[in-house]
Amino acid sequence: MKRTIHKSKAFEEFYFSLNSRTKKKIEYILQIIQDEEVVSTKFVKKIVNSDFYEMRISADNEYRIINFTMDDDSFIRSNNVLLLNGFIKKSESDYAKQILLAQNIMQKEEFINENND
8 A cells, every 4th residue: 555645835834844853753654654554543543523634743742733634534445645734732722723724725725746656
């Protein structure tokens, strides 16, 4: 299995604002998402009452959350992952605002294909 990763401009801006250690953690999880059929909920979870998933990265005593969606309702059957936006989780109330942002990005954004062959 080899999933294709697509990145929005909002994700890219978030990613490039991070330190190199956090970027390495993100790249590690993206490699797992790309190559593995099943991914641990330690890294990826479905966001309740939405069409989105979250990737969780713990770094510097904070969580970085990356919202994404896929081309199939089933993670196992998905071939394309769309990375939408990222944020530093400070409270549960951050989620509602970030999910709205993710929805807006989905409607307006052209995605960059990042298939690391």
